[in-house]
Amino acid sequence: MHETSSRPVALRGRILHCLRDPGDGGDAGALEGFDDGLLLIEHGRVARLGPAAELLPGLPAHIEVHDHRGRLIVPGFVDTHIHFPQIDVIASYGEQLLEWLERYVFPAERRFEDLAHGQAMAPLFLDQLLRNGTTTALALCTVHPQSVDALLAAAQQRGMRLIAGKVLMDRHCPEFLRDDPERAYRESKALIERWHGVDRLAYAITPRFAPTSTEAQLEAAGRLAREHPDVYVQTHVAENRKEVAWVASLFPWARSYLDVYDHYGLLRERAIYAHCVWLDAVDRARLAASGAAAAFCPTSNLFLGSGLYDLAAMDAAGACSSLATDVGAGTSYSMLRTLAEAYKVLQLQGQRLTPARALYLATLAGARALGLAGRVGNFEPGREADAVVLDSAGTALTARRAAVVRDHDVLEEWFALFTLGDDRNVAATYLQGAAAWERGSA
Template identity: 55%
Template sequence: MSIAPSPTLQAYRASVLHFHADPAFSDQAFDWFEDGLLLVDGGKVVAAGDFAKLAPALPGGLAVLDYRGKLIMPGFIDTHLHFPQTDMIASPAPGLLPWLETYTFPTERRFGDPAHARGVAEFFLDELLRCGTTTAMVYCTVHRESVDAFFEASAARNLRMVAGKVLMDRNCPGFLRDTAEGGVRDSEELINKWHKRGRALYAITPRFAPTSSPAQLQLAGELARAHPDTFIQTHVSESDAECAWVKDLFPGARSYLDVYDGFGLMRPRAVFGHCIWLDGPDFARMAETGSAAAVCPTSNLFLGSGLFDFDRADAAGVPLSLATDVGAGTSFSMLQTMNEAYKVARLKGSYLPAVRMFYLATLGAARSMQLEGTIGNFAPGAEADFIVLDPQATPLLARRAQRCAKLEELLFALALLGDDRAVLATYSAGVKVHQRR
């Protein structure tokens, strides 16, 4: 292999890990180069491989940034979280619905103010980058200003982000209520303004079935058909009380998920948060339509919503990813989210190896979003969003890492003991956007 000289070529030496299949279904799911090299040019991946094999092909005089002793992997992808809920994270409530009424809706009221929305968006994105998350699927509020503020802050950092205006025309405070026609009209105007502008992508975002009328859901489905390369994001089957409410509101639907299906909101690039109380036909329908589940373990434990069934979802072939669900989720860190996902799986009688949790937070998420080849691994031509993990970040993690004989053990230690401190650096399109102090 020969590598052409380029004034923008960058080389990074470290242990390098990335995925090309789901470890649950493949014995050759990833490439791990213990002494590896990642090559980046113009914000895109050129190659990833063994240092000994790639180094001789480097142009003379190229400086190699030495991260030996660290682990380079694709940036984390968080498929479900709410940027307006940043300031109300860790707010106490006995369940989902009272939590929404007491904290969420009053907090979101302020996001019609562009200055407030921009300030929260700036902090939110910096926090994601500090935790190694380079892409996220983000809920804004009903206010158009919140979407503009988010994408403006994201564009300033050149991040690959997905976001959308919440649609909500009933069963919510009047100060957050849009209309069926007005909400969808605003969404289409925001699609035309932001979708595929730079690295921005748009998600059609009904908050959840109880807060959208049938008319609004019908129009949202029509909008999704008119813009098939946009995303759809919403909540489904998060808590038993919520499921009972949906049954009363939509008595003709077979299930909560069937409400969305009936309005044309299930398709590739549709990502459903939670999916705890789905039954067998629901999971089968998700797989059939290419819809994906965003698993939110810290949020589900915090609100007491329930435990996601990994085995049932895997048996049906549903695309899966992990998500923080900030602010019901209690950490921006995908490492902390893996920690809780492992425990949720154990409580449901299944087992998540660490290597699979890292897959779900990278390539698995990219596949759920239909973005494989763009983000999620180090395939040549993919966008160079990556992180540098430090196994010596804390005294306990360093002590445990010294005794790790296998990659699985090291990844497990990072997932169970790591947090934002384990992220030494974060790169977006080949540019460093976070450095741990």
């Protein structure tokens, strides 16, 4: 079991974080930054934040200062939708959603019936997150309970904040991945009792998507949600037009795809719906009213040709949008690469993603979507001290771009980093003030 160090440490560098959503107008007061800042961490939490010149003279001599001057320190990234078992199918060629699942995903997920396979894959998966600066994630596992055990045990060892769940799937899938409503209920309940609220871990009730669950299984998922109101819910909705049409044929009584989940009590706070590409205005309003949140998955939506996420419409409805890599349909574990594609998706619709809003989407928006804004997402005192150190010197191109940033503008540097950068620009990732990954260490 990971134990938070009680030894105080400090991180020094160029620090930037969001206090609230800056909106697309670039609310300057939503950001707080220090050109030469100091983040003091005690018992794994932020104790103080401010200019290094003011805080350093008062620091006791025994406090270790990690000197990252010349680098940008931001809160650890929050990925609100990713598939643990799809590490081996990322970059699989040439299909849209439903065909892609049949051809690539289901065979890969079958291998997780073997606990040893899951235990071998979990460290690889978590190392990819950490090397890319992701410190909190919401992950789907497979239909096998042991896949959840493998992932959460590995996350616990690292001290990561991770939420995961066993996929529920009892129809329209291979027999080797099919469960049934009562077994799925029992296995999910046992996993909740074993993992939810342990250290930095939590559980998510996880119907894969409406077409692969019978109404009996969706009823069982709703029963779990009622019995465990503090547990998460995660699934997919309105990703692909063919999928939306399929849902309409399977649930003819429902007003919409989202309405299916609402009918079974799965639309609520701490429920994250991936994609939300083909929602209408009524759906967006209902999503917002329920307290559920959307996961914007730009790289997977582009890769599978699913469509373009309408951030402006979601904002207008008052719905919470967060950012997600959606590996393995998503094409990178890097939230920097994901932001670069989000920017382009919005440009195609005449919308904009300001540098400030991009930082918010990758950090505090995800924390809010997960109901964790009081714990992670920024550097306000009392927050868990998860941080990523970004280095423009990571590649020759980003180094050159940073060298010509006007007036040392931190938002211009940040914009160039997420437009051009990747894991090579991550110098270090910290979990509760302890270095969990450092460039050159692996």
